[in-house]
Amino acid sequence: MLTAQDLHLQLDHALKSLRRAVRNIRAFHGNKSQEFPAFFVDHPVVHLQDGLLTGTRVFASRESMLRAMPFPRGATCVEIGTSTGAFARCILEALDPSELHLIDIDFSRLEPDIAGNERVRCLKGDSAKLLDAMPSRSVDFAYVDADHAYGSVRREIAVLRRVVKPGGWVMFNDYTRWSITEVVSYGVVTAVNEFLVENGIAMEGIALSGTGHFDVCIRMPDLSQAS
Numbered sequence: 001m002l003t004a005q006d007l008h009l010q011l012d013h014a015l016k017s018l019r020r021a022v023r024n025i026r027a028f029h030g031n032k033s034q035e036f037p038a039f040f041v042d043h044p045v046v047h048l049q050d051g052l053l054t055g056t057r058v059f060a061s062r063e064s065m066l067r068a069m070p071f072p073r074g075a076t077c078v079e080i081g082t083s084t085g086a087f088a089r090c091i092l093e094a095l096d097p098s099e100l101h102l103i104d105i106d107f108s109r110l111e112p113d114i115a116g117n118e119r120v121r122c123l124k125g126d127s128a129k130l131l132d133a134m135p136s137r138s139v140d141f142a143y144v145d146a147d148h149a150y151g152s153v154r155r156e157i158a159v160l161r162r163v164v165k166p167g168g169w170v171m172f173n174d175y176t177r178w179s180i181t182e183v184v185s186y187g188v189v190t191a192v193n194e195f196l197v198e199n200g201i202a203m204e205g206i207a208l209s210g211t212g213h214f215d216v217c218i219r220m221p222d223l224s225q226a227s
Contacts, residue, residue, distance in 0.1 A: 009084065009109070020182050043150035043185075046193035048203065057205045062087070062173065062215040065207040066094045069217060071169050072140040074098050078163075080127045080156060081146030081173075082107075085114035092117065095141060101134075103127050103146070128155040137165045145173035150187020157195050166222035175206070175214040192216060199223065 059065040077097040082088050082104050089111070091100060103123045107115065114120060123130045127146045142164055144156055153172075160170055177189050196203060196218065207215040 016182075020184055043187045043190040046190050046197060048193055048196060052196055052200070052202050054202070056203045059205060059207040061209070062171075062207040063090055063094075065205050065215060065217065066090055066171070069169070069205050071095055075140035076138060077101070077141045077143070078103065078131070078134075078139050079143045079145070080104075080131070081144070082110060082114075084109045085111045087143065087145070087173075088114050088120070091141075091143065092119070097141070103130050128152075128159050131156065131159040131163055134163045136162050139164045140168045142168075142170045143173065144170065148174050148179070148186040148188050150190055153188050153191035154194075157191060161195075161220065161223045164220040166220060166224075168220045169204075169217055170220060171215060171217040173213070173215050175216045176212050179213070180211055181213075192218075 057065075057069070059068065071094075073096050075095070075097055076099050077091055077095060078101045079088050079091060080103045082102045085102070088100060088102055091097065092114075097119060099119050099121065100117075101121050101123055102110070102114075103125075104110075105124065105126075107122050107124060110122070115122060139160075142160055144153070144160075146152065146156065164170060172188055172192050174186055175188050175192060176186050178184075179186050195201065199221065201218055201221060203216055204219055205217045209215075
Protein backbone atom coordinates (compact mmCIF):
# COMPACT_ATOMS: atom_id res chain seq x y z
CA MET A 1 0.00 0.00 0.00
CA LEU A 2 1.30 3.43 -0.96
CA THR A 3 2.08 5.80 1.86
CA ALA A 4 1.76 9.57 1.78
CA GLN A 5 5.54 9.82 1.44
CA ASP A 6 5.46 7.48 -1.57
CA LEU A 7 2.83 9.65 -3.23
CA HIS A 8 4.81 12.82 -2.56
CA LEU A 9 7.94 11.24 -4.08
CA GLN A 10 6.02 10.12 -7.16
CA LEU A 11 4.46 13.54 -7.57
CA ASP A 12 7.85 15.22 -7.20
CA HIS A 13 9.34 12.93 -9.84
CA ALA A 14 6.38 13.53 -12.19
CA LEU A 15 6.66 17.31 -11.85
CA LYS A 16 10.40 17.23 -12.56
CA SER A 17 9.78 15.06 -15.62
CA LEU A 18 7.07 17.43 -16.82
CA ARG A 19 9.38 20.44 -16.46
CA ARG A 20 12.08 18.65 -18.48
CA ALA A 21 9.54 17.74 -21.16
CA VAL A 22 8.33 21.35 -21.44
CA ARG A 23 11.92 22.63 -21.74
CA ASN A 24 12.70 20.07 -24.43
CA ILE A 25 9.56 20.83 -26.43
CA ARG A 26 10.28 24.56 -26.30
CA ALA A 27 13.88 23.98 -27.35
CA PHE A 28 12.78 21.72 -30.21
CA HIS A 29 10.25 24.16 -31.62
CA GLY A 30 12.68 27.01 -31.20
CA ASN A 31 15.30 25.23 -33.28
CA LYS A 32 15.11 26.41 -36.90
CA SER A 33 17.37 23.64 -38.18
CA GLN A 34 15.78 20.66 -39.94
CA GLU A 35 18.10 18.33 -38.02
CA PHE A 36 17.28 16.91 -34.61
CA PRO A 37 18.62 19.02 -31.74
CA ALA A 38 21.58 17.71 -29.75
CA PHE A 39 19.50 16.56 -26.79
CA PHE A 40 17.79 14.00 -29.06
CA VAL A 41 20.94 12.59 -30.69
CA ASP A 42 24.11 13.46 -28.76
CA HIS A 43 26.09 10.23 -29.09
CA PRO A 44 26.80 7.57 -31.74
CA VAL A 45 24.98 4.31 -32.33
CA VAL A 46 27.09 1.27 -31.35
CA HIS A 47 25.85 -2.24 -32.13
CA LEU A 48 26.85 -5.38 -30.26
CA GLN A 49 28.04 -8.50 -32.06
CA ASP A 50 26.28 -11.84 -31.60
CA GLY A 51 29.40 -13.30 -29.99
CA LEU A 52 29.03 -10.97 -27.01
CA LEU A 53 25.49 -12.23 -26.34
CA THR A 54 25.76 -16.02 -26.63
CA GLY A 55 25.48 -16.64 -22.89
CA THR A 56 23.32 -13.67 -21.92
CA ARG A 57 20.61 -14.50 -19.40
CA VAL A 58 17.28 -12.65 -19.56
CA PHE A 59 15.29 -11.64 -16.50
CA ALA A 60 11.89 -10.05 -15.93
CA SER A 61 13.25 -7.39 -13.56
CA ARG A 62 16.44 -5.98 -12.11
CA GLU A 63 15.48 -7.41 -8.73
CA SER A 64 15.26 -10.95 -10.10
CA MET A 65 18.58 -10.50 -11.89
CA LEU A 66 20.18 -9.29 -8.65
CA ARG A 67 18.98 -12.41 -6.85
CA ALA A 68 19.71 -14.98 -9.57
CA MET A 69 23.08 -13.96 -10.99
CA PRO A 70 26.23 -15.24 -9.22
CA PHE A 71 27.06 -11.85 -7.77
CA PRO A 72 29.41 -12.04 -4.75
CA ARG A 73 27.90 -12.22 -1.28
CA GLY A 74 29.44 -10.59 1.78
CA ALA A 75 31.61 -8.41 -0.44
CA THR A 76 32.36 -4.73 -1.10
CA CYS A 77 29.63 -3.07 -3.14
CA VAL A 78 29.08 0.40 -4.60
CA GLU A 79 25.86 2.01 -5.78
CA ILE A 80 26.35 5.09 -7.93
CA GLY A 81 23.15 7.11 -7.68
CA THR A 82 20.85 5.94 -4.90
CA SER A 83 18.02 8.51 -4.45
CA THR A 84 15.73 7.04 -1.74
CA GLY A 85 17.86 3.93 -1.35
CA ALA A 86 15.20 1.58 -2.76
CA PHE A 87 17.69 -0.48 -4.76
CA ALA A 88 20.35 -0.11 -2.09
CA ARG A 89 17.91 -1.98 0.14
CA CYS A 90 17.69 -4.73 -2.50
CA ILE A 91 21.49 -4.96 -2.60
CA LEU A 92 21.69 -5.21 1.19
CA GLU A 93 19.08 -7.95 1.27
CA ALA A 94 20.21 -9.97 -1.76
CA LEU A 95 24.00 -9.68 -1.53
CA ASP A 96 24.50 -9.10 2.20
CA PRO A 97 27.60 -6.96 1.52
CA SER A 98 30.26 -6.37 4.13
CA GLU A 99 30.16 -2.72 3.07
CA LEU A 100 28.01 -0.71 0.68
CA HIS A 101 29.26 2.66 -0.57
CA LEU A 102 26.46 4.94 -1.77
CA ILE A 103 27.50 7.75 -4.11
CA ASP A 104 25.14 10.63 -4.88
CA ILE A 105 25.00 14.40 -5.05
CA ASP A 106 22.03 14.59 -2.66
CA PHE A 107 21.07 12.28 0.20
CA SER A 108 18.05 14.27 1.42
CA ARG A 109 15.64 11.58 0.12
CA LEU A 110 17.60 8.60 1.43
CA GLU A 111 15.56 6.45 3.81
CA PRO A 112 16.85 6.86 7.41
CA ASP A 113 17.27 3.14 8.02
CA ILE A 114 19.48 2.83 4.93
CA ALA A 115 21.56 5.87 5.88
CA GLY A 116 21.93 4.54 9.41
CA ASN A 117 22.90 1.01 8.42
CA GLU A 118 26.33 0.22 9.88
CA ARG A 119 27.48 -1.30 6.59
CA VAL A 120 26.52 1.77 4.54
CA ARG A 121 28.83 4.67 3.80
CA CYS A 122 27.41 7.75 2.06
CA LEU A 123 29.75 9.63 -0.27
CA LYS A 124 28.44 12.96 -1.52
CA GLY A 125 29.78 14.55 -4.71
CA ASP A 126 30.85 13.83 -8.27
CA SER A 127 30.62 10.10 -8.92
CA ALA A 128 33.70 9.73 -11.13
CA LYS A 129 35.89 11.71 -8.70
CA LEU A 130 34.69 9.75 -5.67
CA LEU A 131 35.20 6.45 -7.47
CA ASP A 132 38.66 7.54 -8.53
CA ALA A 133 39.59 8.04 -4.87
CA MET A 134 38.94 4.35 -4.17
CA PRO A 135 41.81 1.85 -4.19
CA SER A 136 42.39 -0.22 -7.31
CA ARG A 137 40.63 -3.58 -7.41
CA SER A 138 38.73 -2.87 -4.21
CA VAL A 139 35.12 -3.31 -5.41
CA ASP A 140 33.38 -6.63 -6.03
CA PHE A 141 30.03 -5.31 -7.30
CA ALA A 142 29.01 -1.90 -8.66
CA TYR A 143 25.56 -0.65 -9.59
CA VAL A 144 25.53 2.38 -11.92
CA ASP A 145 22.44 4.63 -11.84
CA ALA A 146 23.63 8.24 -11.71
CA ASP A 147 23.76 10.81 -14.51
CA HIS A 148 22.67 8.93 -17.63
CA ALA A 149 24.42 11.25 -20.10
CA TYR A 150 26.83 9.57 -22.50
CA GLY A 151 29.90 11.45 -21.27
CA SER A 152 29.09 10.82 -17.61
CA VAL A 153 28.66 7.08 -18.06
CA ARG A 154 31.91 6.90 -20.04
CA ARG A 155 33.77 8.66 -17.21
CA GLU A 156 32.34 6.27 -14.65
CA ILE A 157 33.27 3.24 -16.74
CA ALA A 158 36.80 4.57 -17.17
CA VAL A 159 37.25 4.57 -13.39
CA LEU A 160 35.34 1.35 -12.75
CA ARG A 161 37.70 -0.61 -15.00
CA ARG A 162 40.42 0.12 -12.41
CA VAL A 163 38.39 0.04 -9.21
CA VAL A 164 36.41 -3.16 -9.82
CA LYS A 165 38.32 -6.39 -9.25
CA PRO A 166 38.99 -8.66 -12.23
CA GLY A 167 36.06 -11.04 -12.18
CA GLY A 168 33.95 -8.49 -10.31
CA TRP A 169 30.57 -7.37 -11.57
CA VAL A 170 29.05 -4.13 -12.86
CA MET A 171 25.32 -3.65 -13.32
CA PHE A 172 24.03 -0.70 -15.37
CA ASN A 173 20.57 0.75 -14.84
CA ASP A 174 18.49 2.49 -17.53
CA TYR A 175 20.10 0.75 -20.51
CA THR A 176 18.08 2.76 -23.03
CA ARG A 177 18.65 5.51 -25.58
CA TRP A 178 15.56 7.49 -24.59
CA SER A 179 13.79 8.06 -21.30
CA ILE A 180 10.03 8.17 -21.66
CA THR A 181 9.72 9.51 -18.11
CA GLU A 182 12.20 12.38 -18.45
CA VAL A 183 11.78 12.89 -22.22
CA VAL A 184 15.54 13.16 -22.72
CA SER A 185 18.24 11.19 -24.49
CA TYR A 186 20.20 8.66 -22.40
CA GLY A 187 23.75 7.65 -23.29
CA VAL A 188 23.91 4.40 -21.32
CA VAL A 189 23.47 2.06 -24.31
CA THR A 190 26.20 3.74 -26.32
CA ALA A 191 28.68 4.00 -23.44
CA VAL A 192 28.15 0.38 -22.35
CA ASN A 193 28.17 -1.03 -25.89
CA GLU A 194 31.38 0.84 -26.72
CA PHE A 195 33.08 -0.63 -23.66
CA LEU A 196 31.94 -4.16 -24.46
CA VAL A 197 32.88 -4.00 -28.17
CA GLU A 198 36.26 -2.34 -27.62
CA ASN A 199 37.30 -4.91 -24.99
CA GLY A 200 35.48 -8.02 -26.22
CA ILE A 201 33.42 -8.25 -23.01
CA ALA A 202 30.26 -10.34 -22.97
CA MET A 203 26.93 -9.10 -21.68
CA GLU A 204 26.14 -11.57 -18.92
CA GLY A 205 22.56 -10.58 -18.20
CA ILE A 206 19.76 -8.23 -19.18
CA ALA A 207 16.71 -7.37 -17.07
CA LEU A 208 13.61 -6.19 -18.89
CA SER A 209 11.24 -3.40 -17.90
CA GLY A 210 7.78 -2.45 -19.11
CA THR A 211 8.95 1.12 -19.68
CA GLY A 212 11.99 0.04 -21.70
CA HIS A 213 14.43 1.11 -18.97
CA PHE A 214 16.44 -2.11 -18.96
CA ASP A 215 19.34 -3.19 -16.73
CA VAL A 216 22.40 -5.08 -17.96
CA CYS A 217 25.30 -6.69 -16.14
CA ILE A 218 28.86 -7.51 -17.15
CA ARG A 219 31.83 -9.21 -15.55
CA MET A 220 34.98 -7.11 -15.46
CA PRO A 221 38.04 -8.77 -17.04
CA ASP A 222 41.61 -7.93 -16.13
CA LEU A 223 42.19 -4.72 -18.09
CA SER A 224 45.37 -3.68 -16.27
CA GLN A 225 47.44 -4.21 -19.42
CA ALA A 226 44.94 -2.57 -21.74
CA SER A 227 45.70 0.84 -23.15
